[in-house]
Amino acid sequence: MAALSVQMGALAGSGVTLRSSVYGSKLSGRKIQGISASRIASRPRAVRMGLTESGPSVAVVGVTGAVGQEFLAVLSERNFPYSKLKLLASKRSAGKHISFEGRDYEIEELTKESFEGIDISLFSAGGSISKEYGPLAAEMGSIVVDNSSAFRMVDGVPLIVPEVNADAMAHIKLSNKKGAIIANPNCSTIICLMAATPLHRHAKVKRMVVSTYQAASGAGAAAMAELEQQTREVLDGQEPTCNIFNRQYAFNLFSHNSAVTGNGYNEEEMKLVKETRKIWNDPEVLVTATCIRVPVMRAHAESINLQFERELDENTAREILSKAEGVVVVDDRSGNNFPTPLEVSSKDDVAVGRIRKDISQKGNFGLDIFVCGDQIRKGAALNAVQIAEKLL
Amino acid sequence: MAALSVQMGALAGSGVTLRSSVYGSKLSGRKIQGISASRIASRPRAVRMGLTESGPSVAVVGVTGAVGQEFLAVLSERNFPYSKLKLLASKRSAGKHISFEGRDYEIEELTKESFEGIDISLFSAGGSISKEYGPLAAEMGSIVVDNSSAFRMVDGVPLIVPEVNADAMAHIKLSNKKGAIIANPNCSTIICLMAATPLHRHAKVKRMVVSTYQAASGAGAAAMAELEQQTREVLDGQEPTCNIFNRQYAFNLFSHNSAVTGNGYNEEEMKLVKETRKIWNDPEVLVTATCIRVPVMRAHAESINLQFERELDENTAREILSKAEGVVVVDDRSGNNFPTPLEVSSKDDVAVGRIRKDISQKGNFGLDIFVCGDQIRKGAALNAVQIAEKLL
Numbered sequence: 001m002a003a004l005s006v007q008m009g010a011l012a013g014s015g016v017t018l019r020s021s022v023y024g025s026k027l028s029g030r031k032i033q034g035i036s037a038s039r040i041a042s043r044p045r046a047v048r049m050g051l052t053e054s055g056p057s058v059a060v061v062g063v064t065g066a067v068g069q070e071f072l073a074v075l076s077e078r079n080f081p082y083s084k085l086k087l088l089a090s091k092r093s094a095g096k097h098i099s100f101e102g103r104d105y106e107i108e109e110l111t112k113e114s115f116e117g118i119d120i121s122l123f124s125a126g127g128s129i130s131k132e133y134g135p136l137a138a139e140m141g142s143i144v145v146d147n148s149s150a151f152r153m154v155d156g157v158p159l160i161v162p163e164v165n166a167d168a169m170a171h172i173k174l175s176n177k178k179g180a181i182i183a184n185p186n187c188s189t190i191i192c193l194m195a196a197t198p199l200h201r202h203a204k205v206k207r208m209v210v211s212t213y214q215a216a217s218g219a220g221a222a223a224m225a226e227l228e229q230q231t232r233e234v235l236d237g238q239e240p241t242c243n244i245f246n247r248q249y250a251f252n253l254f255s256h257n258s259a260v261t262g263n264g265y266n267e268e269e270m271k272l273v274k275e276t277r278k279i280w281n282d283p284e285v286l287v288t289a290t291c292i293r294v295p296v297m298r299a300h301a302e303s304i305n306l307q308f309e310r311e312l313d314e315n316t317a318r319e320i321l322s323k324a325e326g327v328v329v330v331d332d333r334s335g336n337n338f339p340t341p342l343e344v345s346s347k348d349d350v351a352v353g354r355i356r357k358d359i360s361q362k363g364n365f366g367l368d369i370f371v372c373g374d375q376i377r378k379g380a381a382l383n384a385v386q387i388a389e390k391l392l
Numbered sequence: 393m394a395a396l397s398v399q400m401g402a403l404a405g406s407g408v409t410l411r412s413s414v415y416g417s418k419l420s421g422r423k424i425q426g427i428s429a430s431r432i433a434s435r436p437r438a439v440r441m442g443l444t445e446s447g448p449s450v451a452v453v454g455v456t457g458a459v460g461q462e463f464l465a466v467l468s469e470r471n472f473p474y475s476k477l478k479l480l481a482s483k484r485s486a487g488k489h490i491s492f493e494g495r496d497y498e499i500e501e502l503t504k505e506s507f508e509g510i511d512i513s514l515f516s517a518g519g520s521i522s523k524e525y526g527p528l529a530a531e532m533g534s535i536v537v538d539n540s541s542a543f544r545m546v547d548g549v550p551l552i553v554p555e556v557n558a559d560a561m562a563h564i565k566l567s568n569k570k571g572a573i574i575a576n577p578n579c580s581t582i583i584c585l586m587a588a589t590p591l592h593r594h595a596k597v598k599r600m601v602v603s604t605y606q607a608a609s610g611a612g613a614a615a616m617a618e619l620e621q622q623t624r625e626v627l628d629g630q631e632p633t634c635n636i637f638n639r640q641y642a643f644n645l646f647s648h649n650s651a652v653t654g655n656g657y658n659e660e661e662m663k664l665v666k667e668t669r670k671i672w673n674d675p676e677v678l679v680t681a682t683c684i685r686v687p688v689m690r691a692h693a694e695s696i697n698l699q700f701e702r703e704l705d706e707n708t709a710r711e712i713l714s715k716a717e718g719v720v721v722v723d724d725r726s727g728n729n730f731p732t733p734l735e736v737s738s739k740d741d742v743a744v745g746r747i748r749k750d751i752s753q754k755g756n757f758g759l760d761i762f763v764c765g766d767q768i769r770k771g772a773a774l775n776a777v778q779i780a781e782k783l784l
Binding site for chain 1: 599600601603605620623624627639640643644645646647651652655656657658665678679680682684686687688689695697706725726728732733745746748751752758760762
């Protein structure tokens with residue numbers, strides 16, 4: 001196969017350019033607003049695929065959003081093979097141009113005809129767009145990897161974290177020449193289960209108490225921009241602009257902005273509860289969660305308390321996690337060095353630390369851990385592209 | 393008694409002036425660095441005490457620190473009666489002047505002779521200063537209210553949250569004319585127990601899982617200034633200055649900076665575990681905690697999962713909390729309005745919300761709550777002054 005891919009070029013466009021220290025370690029030159037995604041691929045591979053006749057045709061739906069942009073970055077970094085690339089967005093963005101792997105693409109307006117001849121559709125344009133166009137794309141023979149919550153809990157739709165339950169999508173392949181929908185779990189669920197699953201496999205999680213520290217990116221690129229704008233305003237002694245959230249976010253934190261459901265849990269918390277049961281295929285697992293938005297840009301943190309059915313001491317847990325795919329252990333007690341959202345920003349791996357026996361539980365049946373993962377990457381775009389890779 | 397107290401005047405001094413949106417709602421005109429504390433008293437009282445011949449003589453040790461400054465603000469707001477006020481600090485600050493309630497005070501260097509004739513000594517100058525001078529002051533007949541961790545776990549030293557266990561210091565009174573040491577609990581413990589205790593009294597807490605979201609102020613005024621400086625630097629594309637913490641704090645969060653102990657818990661977490669047992673006088677209560685520093689200025693948040701011995705439904709819990717002294721319930725599910733650190737900043741009350749039945753526990757034996765409290769105020773200075781009030 002010919003080595004056709006080239007690095008994604010930086011794109012011209014307005015928007016504030018920020019240092020990596022705001023947005024994460026590998027995002028130098030990245031723009032917040034507008035269409036831009038210069039980056040250095042973290043994992044150069046021997047065989048470069050990219051644009052290749054034998055690859056599937058791929059559509060990216062919602063390409064101008066934070067996750068849409070990351071889809072492109074991840075596809076390029078991982079040399080995902082494609083014979084054709086269609087970039088779709090709302091009418092507002094149609095006609096704009098994006099340079100990807102050295103080629104110029106015009107963004108097309110999403111319509112019912114968009115999925116003609118498209119093998120794989122990566123959706124990240126919100127739940128209502130997914131509900132309207134996802135089934136349509138699948139009917140037209142496309143395999144939809146949907147980043148919204150629209151189909152996650154629908155029976156028959158696999159809800160996949162590739163490192164956790166790839167088997168649940170084993171029956172869906174491009175070679176079947178048949179459309180399908182596969183759902184990408186919620187970011188908090190993905191990041192939590194990347195760390196909890198290897199331990200669950202060993203000792204079976206009975207109950208899990210999760211408190212999250214969630215980044216602005218989960219509410220989209222505009223929320224990231226608002227956090228930055230508010231922070232500048234507050235430091236300058238001005239009233240903070242509150243368009244995305246109805247309160248000051250800079251130097252503050254608040255209960256997750258999703259709607260509170262009848263049982264007092266917000267939707268974000270219920271995703272953690274329900275999606276965990278589906279992904280682990282364990283309707284009995286007990287989960288409670290408190291989801292909080294913190295003034296961090298693009299990576300989530302989670303404090304997770306685990307109760308196990310079988311014994312699991314902290315050293316065994318650390319060993320298990322250090323061998324787990326997609327997980328990196330950062331657990332230096334003497335140096336007080338543990339995972340931080342900034343250090344996992346733009347990284348693929350979920351970082352786990354503070355691994356310790358829960359002293360509030362008798363014996364070795366409980367652990368506390370602290371987990372950080374990039375919300376846009378493993379929490380969304382990377383996980384979706386990994387799902388797409390399983391289709392090949 | 394004569395109405396002698398006047399409002400604390402704003403003090404001249406260098407330092408960056410910041411809006412209330414950085415430091416909290418009632419701190420307009422407050423300086424971060426330098427000695428300054430203009431504020432509007434939140435609770436004007438009919439009888440004004442302040443400087444009065446019949447009051448005790450009071451020393452404030454560590455008056456230039458964040459908590460020391462708040463001691464003065466709280467003493468003034470609450471019209472704490474005093475016949476004499478001695479402001480003590482290190483040699484470095486000695487000779488500087490502070491205007492308090494319309495009078496000029498010269499800061500004196502803390503020495504072994506400082507406590508001659510002092511009835512009440514409010515200490516907040518770190519553990520080593522407390523260890524050296526606390527017992528000395530007590531020997532000289534002063535009742536020490538110590539904000540450090542030096543004596544908290546010492547047998548015979550009451551560890552007091554006035555709303556929770558004032559009875560444990562009932563034997564210590566100014567009228568005894570006898571020195572003593574009373575310890576102020578750690579900020580995270582105070583804020584947690586303000587909300588958990590009313591529920592504990594009703595249904596007995598068996599186990600508690602706490603995850604904290606802790607403000608910069610817990611590490612002192614210099615840490616608050618560093619967070620502000622770093623944020624400016626990062627937004628300006630500069631490397632963040634890391635003097636207080638060894639990593640970027642702006643737009644980031646990290647495991648609490650206290651040392652990690654042998655069992656993998658850091659000291660901050662072990663304070664929550666041990667102090668809760670002592671304050672509740674219940675060596676059996678099970679507590680686990682994960683303490684995280686978030687980029688917020690002066691109020692802590694805590695996500696608390698509770699397991700009870702007896703049943704307690706969420707409506708009863710809300711009713712109990714709404715009647716609890718020093719607690720305000722902010723629990724508007726339809727408006728998605730819950731406690732935030734910014735809104736409790738410079739407030740006396742601890743705010744509690746997200747009160748809901750824990751769906752991971754059978755029956756009504758579990759609750760999740762979310763708590764915010766001002767770290768400098770109820771977490772330190774206010775609690776100490778409330779202790780001092782009990783001595784009168």
